[in-house]
Amino acid sequence: MAGKLKIRVDQDKCQGHARCKSLAPELFNLDEFGNAHEIGDGSVPAGLEDKAWLAQTNCPEIAIEVTEE
Amino acid sequence: MSDTSSILPEHPPVTDWVHDFDHTDPVWTENPFPIWEELRNECPVVHTKRFLGCYLPTTYQAVKEIAYDTEHFSSRRVIVRDVRPPITNTAPPITSDPPEHKPAKQFLLPPFTPDAMKKLEPRVRAICNELIDEFIADGKCDAAARYTKNIPVRAIAHMLGIPEKDSDLFIKWIHEILELGIKDDAALMRAVHEMTGYFAGHIEARKKNPTDDLISTMMNAKDKDGQPLSDMHVLGSLRLLLIAGIDTTWSAIGASLWHLAKTPADRDRLIAEPELMPTAIEEFLRAYSPVTMAREVIGETTISGCPVKPGNMVLLSFPAANRDPAMFPDADKVIIDRKENRHAAFGLGIHRCVGSNLARMEMTVAIEEWLKRIPDFKLDPSGSVTWSEGTVRGPRQLPVLFKGK
Numbered sequence: 001m002a003g004k005l006k007i008r009v010d011q012d013k014c015q016g017h018a019r020c021k022s023l024a025p026e027l028f029n030l031d032e033f034g035n036a037h038e039i040g041d042g043s044v045p046a047g048l049e050d051k052a053w054l055a056q057t058n059c060p061e062i063a064i065e066v067t068e069e
Numbered sequence: 070m071s072d073t074s075s076i077l078p079e080h081p082p083v084t085d086w087v088h089d090f091d092h093t094d095p096v097w098t099e100n101p102f103p104i105w106e107e108l109r110n111e112c113p114v115v116h117t118k119r120f121l122g123c124y125l126p127t128t129y130q131a132v133k134e135i136a137y138d139t140e141h142f143s144s145r146r147v148i149v150r151d152v153r154p155p156i157t158n159t160a161p162p163i164t165s166d167p168p169e170h171k172p173a174k175q176f177l178l179p180p181f182t183p184d185a186m187k188k189l190e191p192r193v194r195a196i197c198n199e200l201i202d203e204f205i206a207d208g209k210c211d212a213a214a215r216y217t218k219n220i221p222v223r224a225i226a227h228m229l230g231i232p233e234k235d236s237d238l239f240i241k242w243i244h245e246i247l248e249l250g251i252k253d254d255a256a257l258m259r260a261v262h263e264m265t266g267y268f269a270g271h272i273e274a275r276k277k278n279p280t281d282d283l284i285s286t287m288m289n290a291k292d293k294d295g296q297p298l299s300d301m302h303v304l305g306s307l308r309l310l311l312i313a314g315i316d317t318t319w320s321a322i323g324a325s326l327w328h329l330a331k332t333p334a335d336r337d338r339l340i341a342e343p344e345l346m347p348t349a350i351e352e353f354l355r356a357y358s359p360v361t362m363a364r365e366v367i368g369e370t371t372i373s374g375c376p377v378k379p380g381n382m383v384l385l386s387f388p389a390a391n392r393d394p395a396m397f398p399d400a401d402k403v404i405i406d407r408k409e410n411r412h413a414a415f416g417l418g419i420h421r422c423v424g425s426n427l428a429r430m431e432m433t434v435a436i437e438e439w440l441k442r443i444p445d446f447k448l449d450p451s452g453s454v455t456w457s458e459g460t461v462r463g464p465r466q467l468p469v470l471f472k473g474k
Contacts, residue, residue, distance in 0.1 A: 015421040018183055022347060033178040034426065057409045058351075060417055 003068045005044035005052050009036045013063035020055035020064060027052055036063075079151075079252060080119065090117045090125055092149070092361070092384060093251055098458045102401065105389040113373035120149050122381035124366070125389075129397075129413070131373040132390035135364060135383060136417040138372075139167055142364035142383060144420060148460065149363045149382045150251050158261050160309035161302060163420065170419055176290035176298075177306065177423050180228070180283055186430040189228060193431055196223045196233075197438035205442060209449060212330075213323050213467040220435050221318035224427070225310060230282025231271055238267070243316050248459050261308065268307045272300060283310075310424070317359050318428045320463020321414075322435045324357035325350075327464050328403060329436070330448045335405050340444055343437075349405035350432050355412035356403045358388040361460040362416065387413045388462065446471035 007027060009020070016034040020027070026048055028036045044052045044066075056064045083094045086104050091097065097104055105127045108115050113131040116124050126132045135142050143166050145156055159165070162173035179185065200219055204210040222236040242260040250257030268284075275285050287303045298306075329336045339349055362385040370377050377383075391412045394400040415422035422428070448454065452468030 015418065016178065017415065017421060018426060019351075021183065030182060030184075032182070033175065034182040054408065058411055060411050060413055060415075060421075062411075 004046075005049050006067050006069055007038045007042045007044060007052050007056070008065045008067075009038050010063045010065065011035070011037075013061045015061050015063075017060050019058045019060065023058060024048065024051035024055040027055065087111045087115055088117070089119065090115060091119050092125075092460065093458055098456050098462075101388070101462070102392060105386070105392060109389070109393065112375060114375035114377065116381070120151060120382060121153055123149050124372075124377060124381055124383045125386060126372060126383070127386060127389040127393070128373060128395065129390040129393040130395070131375075132385060132387060132413065133417050134372050135385055136413075136420070138370070139170075139419065141366060141368040141370040141377070143367045144170075144364060146365045146382065147363045148247070148251070149384050150254075150257075152254050153382075154254065158265070158305065158308070160305045160312065162306075162423070163309050163313065164305075167419070172293040173302070173306070174419075174423060176287070180286055181423055181426055183426045183430075186426045189224065189427070190430055190434060192227050193220065193224050193434045194438060196220055196227075197435055198442070201438065201442050208472065209468070209470045211452070211466055212326050212469050213319075213464050216439070217323040217326065217435065217464075217467070218319050220322060221428075221431055222315045224431055225314040228283045228427075229271075229307070229310065230280050230284050235267075239311055239315060243312060246312060247316060247461055248457060251459055264308055264311065265304055268304050269300070272303060313422070314424050314427065316457070316461050316463070318424075318431050320359035320457065320461055321354060321357065321428060322432050323464040323467055324359065324462075325353040325432060325436055326439065326469075327448075327454060327467055328353065328357065329440075330446055330467075330469050332403070333447075335403070336440070336444070336446075338405065339436075340440055345406055346433055346437065348407060348410070350429060350436075351410045351412065352403055352405050352407050353432070354414040354429075355391045355397065355407075355410055356401075357463075358391045358412070358414040359461050359463050360414070360416075360422075361386045361388055361462075362420070363460065384460070387416060443471045 245260035415425040449468035
């Protein structure tokens with residue numbers, strides 16, 4: 001059985017492409033420089049798992065980690 | 070007998086792409102995709118003696134390795150040309166290496182966030198409709214000359230706070246720098262000089278009367294030591310925004326419209342399912358990436374197992390990387406609902422295009438407004454589509470026929 005997902009944006013890798021914000025605005029915020037951050041503690045609410053994976057697989061810098069808790 | 074050397078073309082036609090490639094060859098200009106495929110099958114990084122020595126990576130992996138390696142690959146030169154004169158006109162941050170790069174880029178980021186672009190969007194929508202109004206009754210037009218060319222230049226003028234009516238001047242400079250400038254140093258220097266003089270005037274005017282625009286924002290920016298940027302720095306960044314922000318997006322919009330003109334199924338699907346627009350835009354960016362960047366090799370290293378030596382340039386082909394079948398299944402097919410699309414059209418690493426959010430917004434708005442007003446169009450068989458030469462690829466003539474509404 002799949003557990004809850006958690007996301008984290010690696011700030012050393014993020015270059016502000018903003019693909020994650022476009023694909024999963026419920027899960028990511030951009031700061032004033034346009035770099036992405038996970039919202040809250042990165043827990044993915046039920047029903048948004050696909051969006052988390054979509055953001056992960058579209059990040060050009062491979063800056064998004066998705067882990068199963 | 071006449072001097073035969075005078076009639077030889079400056080660049081002989083390429084017969085051996087693997088060992089003697091030339092990105093200004095007419096065959097490349099017309100259709101570079103089969104060339105990249107041939108080279109990719111041969112070696113991840115090929116070399117030419119032209120342009121005083123230049124490498125070309127064609128796999129996603131090799132392009133990525135170079136983009137991330139700022140130790141061996143410098144951005145101090147970002148155009149591959151026949152000559153390599155001393156560096157006099159920089160355009161930070163695109164021509165900056167670490168550690169200067171980060172502060173030079175940081176102050177440019179806030180004006181180009183997605184939220185900032187939302188504020189500009191209504192003006193861009195209006196520009197698109199003003200342009201369409203001018204030709205829609207004709208039932209035909211050159212969509213490159215009448216539409217795609219004019220959108221980014223007016224948008225960036227609007228952002229900078231300079232007259233949109235100066236657009237033709239900007240387009241002339243871009244052509245002289247990015248196309249003629251590869252082989253004609255005098256044309257390049259003249260254009261840079263004219264452009265610098267033009268912007269210097271706007272900076273002086275704002276010292277007396279500050280304005281609420283991007284030029285003033287740049288003039289008020291501070292460097293990492295809290296000091297105002299020099300006029301030279303501001304002028305360099307202004308040159309960058311104009312050069313990088315115009316024919317790049319013009320090319321991307323043009324290639325997208327070219328694709329839609331010859332692919333009615335995608336056109337109809339986008340009209341019926343407008344929610345596909347974001348993935349379609351990313352797919353157009355991948356398949357028709359306009360921008361090839363460059364680096365100068367400053368240290369010996371290996372890339373994807375290939376030795377790379379200092380003194381050479383590198384054509385950093387994001388467009389070729391984006392057609393690499395090892396990275397993208399059906400890489401040569403345009404799939405407007407492609408789900409996984411880690412394309413590198415805006416670069417990878419620290420030099421990610423500062424205007425990527427602007428480009429996406431302009432492409433989206435330009436295609437949406439065109440499809441609203443001109444849902445049914447096709448290439449005009451009596452005309453021909455021509456593509457730009459050099460490192461920004463897009464249609465420069467795009468004759469189309471449509472039912473005027």
